[in-house]
Amino acid sequence: MKTITTAVAALFALSTAVAADEVCMNASEMQSSLIDWYGERPVEGPSANNTRLWVSDATGSWTLVRTTDEGKACVAAQGRNWNASMDASDVLSEIAENTES
Template sequence: MLRIPVLLLVLTAPAMATPIADIVCAPRDEMSQKLTRQFGETRIATGIRDMERILEVWTSERTGDWTLVMTYANGQSCIVAMGEDWSPAIPVSKDDPA
């Protein structure tokens, strides 16, 4: 819950602060470890964007926080979106008339 205000503070910091790429991007393994250890998130979905990019959804069951991560062919991963109150879609049965 605290990470969104902290990220917003970092994003709005003066230009002399650490570059944003240093904060929201990291090598794939480092990003995975940070999301798992620091935020208690688990990867729940992965999709291929194109030949150069893979999109991952990470969530925390405990807090409901979610993070969208884009991983590039060069091994770098970047957070592209994050939020709260993740709610997985409930699959609809093929027999459901709706």
């Protein structure tokens, strides 16, 4: 468990929270971009706040995407420290804990 906690902490430390320069586009375009450009795949279904974690085991990149009611998808956070042994639920919890106001 300590290894996962350490990995999650490192993942969050290397994340880039997107604020003022938030990248948003049509949700289907975002999905295609994450798959085609970054080789990412979704690992968690939408959470209560319509976010989904996308990851690439090959490159270590990850993207947290928030989908709006209007069908737009916006990058909420991103990073480059994902690995296949990480638990997506733990990562989402850690990101939520560290980004709440």
